[in-house]
Amino acid sequence: MSEEMYKEMAQSIIDGDSDKSVELAQKAIEIQMHPLDAITKGFVVGVNYIGDQFGKGEAFLPELVMAGEAMKAAVATLDPELRKLGEAREIMGRVVLATVEGDIHEIGKTLVGTMLSASGFEVYDIGVDAPADKIIGKAIEVDANIIGMSALLTTTMVRQREVIDELEKEGLRGKFKVIVGGAPITREWYEKIKADGYSEDAIGAVKLAKELVGKE
Amino acid sequence: MSKNIKSISNPKLKLEVLTTEEVQKIHDATLWIIENVGVRFPSKRALEIWEANGAAVDHEKKIVRAKPQLIEDALKKCPPKYILAARDPEQDCSLDGNHVYLGTDGCGVEVIDIETGQKRTSQLSDVRDISRLADATEEVGFHWVPVSAQDVPPEARGLHEVRAIWENSTKHVQTESIYNADEAKAAIEMAALIAGGKDKLRERPVLSLMQCTAPPLGHDGGSLDAALLAAEVGIPTGFMTMAACLTTGPVTLAGNLAVGNAEVIAATALLQLACPGAPVFYAAAQTASDLRTGAYTGGGPEDFLFGAATNVLSDFYNIPLSMGAFATGAKDPNWQAGLEGAMSSFMASVVMSDMLLGCGFLHGSRIWSFAEMMMDCEIFSIMHKMMKGIVVNEETLALDAIAAVGPGGHFLAQKHTRNHMREIFLPEFMDRRPYSEWESKKDDARDWALAKARKKLKEHQPDLLDPKISAEMAKIIKSVEKE
Numbered sequence A: 001m002s003e004e005m006y007k008e009m010a011q012s013i014i015d016g017d018s019d020k021s022v023e024l025a026q027k028a029i030e031i032q033m034h035p036l037d038a039i040t041k042g043f044v045v046g047v048n049y050i051g052d053q054f055g056k057g058e059a060f061l062p063e064l065v066m067a068g069e070a071m072k073a074a075v076a077t078l079d080p081e082l083r084k085l086g087e088a089r090e091i092m093g094r095v096v097l098a099t100v101e102g103d104i105h106e107i108g109k110t111l112v113g114t115m116l117s118a119s120g121f122e123v124y125d126i127g128v129d130a131p132a133d134k135i136i137g138k139a140i141e142v143d144a145n146i147i148g149m150s151a152l153l154t155t156t157m158v159r160q161r162e163v164i165d166e167l168e169k170e171g172l173r174g175k176f177k178v179i180v181g182g183a184p185i186t187r188e189w190y191e192k193i194k195a196d197g198y199s200e201d202a203i204g205a206v207k208l209a210k211e212l213v214g215k216e
Numbered sequence B: 001m002s003k004n005i006k007s008i009s010n011p012k013l014k015l016e017v018l019t020t021e022e023v024q025k026i027h028d029a030t031l032w033i034i035e036n037v038g039v040r041f042p043s044k045r046a047l048e049i050w051e052a053n054g055a056a057v058d059h060e061k062k063i064v065r066a067k068p069q070l071i072e073d074a075l076k077k078c079p080p081k082y083i084l085a086a087r088d089p090e091q092d093c094s095l096d097g098n099h100v101y102l103g104t105d106g107c108g109v110e111v112i113d114i115e116t117g118q119k120r121t122s123q124l125s126d127v128r129d130i131s132r133l134a135d136a137t138e139e140v141g142f143h144w145v146p147v148s149a150q151d152v153p154p155e156a157r158g159l160h161e162v163r164a165i166w167e168n169s170t171k172h173v174q175t176e177s178i179y180n181a182d183e184a185k186a187a188i189e190m191a192a193l194i195a196g197g198k199d200k201l202r203e204r205p206v207l208s209l210m211q212c213t214a215p216p217l218g219h220d221g222g223s224l225d226a227a228l229l230a231a232e233v234g235i236p237t238g239f240m241t242m243a244a245c246l247t248t249g250p251v252t253l254a255g256n257l258a259v260g261n262a263e264v265i266a267a268t269a270l271l272q273l274a275c276p277g278a279p280v281f282y283a284a285a286q287t288a289s290d291l292r293t294g295a296y297t298g299g300g301p302e303d304f305l306f307g308a309a310t311n312v313l314s315d316f317y318n319i320p321l322s323m324g325a326f327a328t329g330a331k332d333p334n335w336q337a338g339l340e341g342a343m344s345s346f347m348a349s350v351v352m353s354d355m356l357l358g359c360g361f362l363h364g365s366r367i368w369s370f371a372e373m374m375m376d377c378e379i380f381s382i383m384h385k386m387m388k389g390i391v392v393n394e395e396t397l398a399l400d401a402i403a404a405v406g407p408g409g410h411f412l413a414q415k416h417t418r419n420h421m422r423e424i425f426l427p428e429f430m431d432r433r434p435y436s437e438w439e440s441k442k443d444d445a446r447d448w449a450l451a452k453a454r455k456k457l458k459e460h461q462p463d464l465l466d467p468k469i470s471a472e473m474a475k476i477i478k479s480v481e482k483e
């Protein structure tokens, strides 16, 4: 019975079908399946499958994004139950992600967020044109492990440094790992501003994040 | 040297990429989008203008919904023709629907150093060098700020860049790196120094602005404010959509065209509502994001189709078009770069896009290469030649020569041959040598293109900008820079 349902759960994620994944999550609650089992034996199997296919170049980006959304929806449905049980899903780490102030380039940042979520990180994407205090405020609020900043303009990449300087000033630099990315971001730049890492693409961003939280 | 500008005109080739009915359908879809879905205008001034003209404005979300009539009436006020004025009036570019000009691409972040061949961060001296080389190159009709001057303060960077170009070239300057009100005000003052007064800019706009839209269905506030200031003084402004299938636009090409069109014509209508008759142009560089990574491809069959289709749209609205061409994802001036440059420029030229932007870039509009620039220029020359098509008349049918040679023999000694031989295209960068010669040197187009760039750069001296004007510009820039 459960085996069947786990399979269905995984399939709903593979199909990127949020309606279905939420329905299955509700059903799991009704039949008193342990929410962690629903997640790890059911839904996560689907995410891993799509992730694998994506890595091999056989699944495409929209499939990955839709799987991510279906996963998010299922987990959100199960979350209140988990809390009731006083348990939490094991996560890789918490990441606050933003495109810096003055910059509205969104796609790269969002993709990095999607890939991080798909890889088990809890991602707080605070959007584009985000000022330093908003980024830092959010990181403190959610007790983030990593702050990720995207900047696509040569005029806005300096904001990445401002955030790092601000962290330094407030004595918070040691608390967060800072990673950066975007079209003009090079190794030289990230070393110069003393960030903890940079990546040219979303797959690299995941690898980097895992290394930084000591899970690689 | 090179006062002449090469442009494509009176083309003989034709291409029907969209039928009249299809264009009408895209237009209707566009108006539906603007009326029902709306477009985001995050600028106080823009929202006020829309509201004053009867559009529905959601101030919280900054979304504007406008009736078709409002948009269509406003678009009718766009001037169909005008010039992009050059510091040297002989080099003005006429945006009249019968000329295709090539510009340099813009806003690169790195440069392949012309001497060392190493990739490095772009700086002000690169802007100088590239514009001087463009000044010397007849294929380049006007400039975009080619790369960012990352060694000057960000708040006045866009101003340093346009000054550097005016100092190194007499051709028209267009920039995409002025996207806030402060810099726009200063840039207008600087342009006025060359035009001989702010009131002369309308007649002789020596500067034009390109602003990106923010797909899907949005704009950047700073860009809107800069565009509105430019429109007031008659500085031509274009809104460029880069809607990308899959990410910022629908996956299907028609839907992507409609989304981009909604962004561009809504902003264009705004400028006409604010300043009726302001010179505007349509600008576009739509693409399809890579299926596997979401990366900006800059090239590929979808891009090429967009290149031709967009001009049909801008013709429908009767405004000039600046079309993204020569974009490539190649990391080196190689097969991919050549293919993408040739296809995109062909598709955009055959439909007579007024401006092609532009030559010189690799790696998805990020890395400037001098060799790539020279090779793109040769591709443009090939397009220039091809658009002339095949002329059929008594002289070109060459019956006299054919009769004189008869069956067998050759045409090399014919007067007719000598009279017309210079019409045959003579490439600079194509390898037609004996194999053994190549084998002994192992060089190719890239080496020759680079050598040409080096030589021109060494030799070419542009007409100097009046030092007084230059000094005035420096003062204006100083006033914008933070202490």
Ligand code: B12
Binding pocket: A102, A103, A104, A105, A106, A107, A108, A109, A111, A112, A147, A148, A149, A150, A151, A152, A153, A154, A155, A179, A180, A181, A182, A183, A184, A198, A199, A200, A201, A202, A203, A205, B106, B107, B108, B109, B147, B148, B176, B177, B178, B179, B210, B211, B212, B213, B214, B215, B216, B220, B223, B241, B242, B248, B293, B294, B295, B296, B363, B364, B365, B366
């Ligand atoms: C699409 C695009 C836009 C779109 C963005 C749409 C959107 N909703 O996001 C629009 C049209 C809005 C736009 C606007 C502008 N743009 Co633009 N844009 C691009 C373009 C072509 C592609 C960017 C993109 O989406 N790539 C696809 C994604 C998947 O890649 P990515 O962003 O690089 O992200 C990947 C990596 O960088 C990395 N990464 C990204 N972020 C992070 C963060 C972390 C923490 C990590 C680890 C990794 C990481 O992983 C990502 C996934 O693989 C680039 C050129 C380029 N090739 O980068 C120019 C470019 C970035 N833009 C440029 C410019 C100049 C502008 C404008 C100023 C133009 C104007 N005058 O209006 C405006 C800026 C407005 C503003 N205030 O921000 C220049 C910047 C150059 C410079 N010298 O500063 C570029 C380089 C193009 C050019 N040469 O002109 N642009």
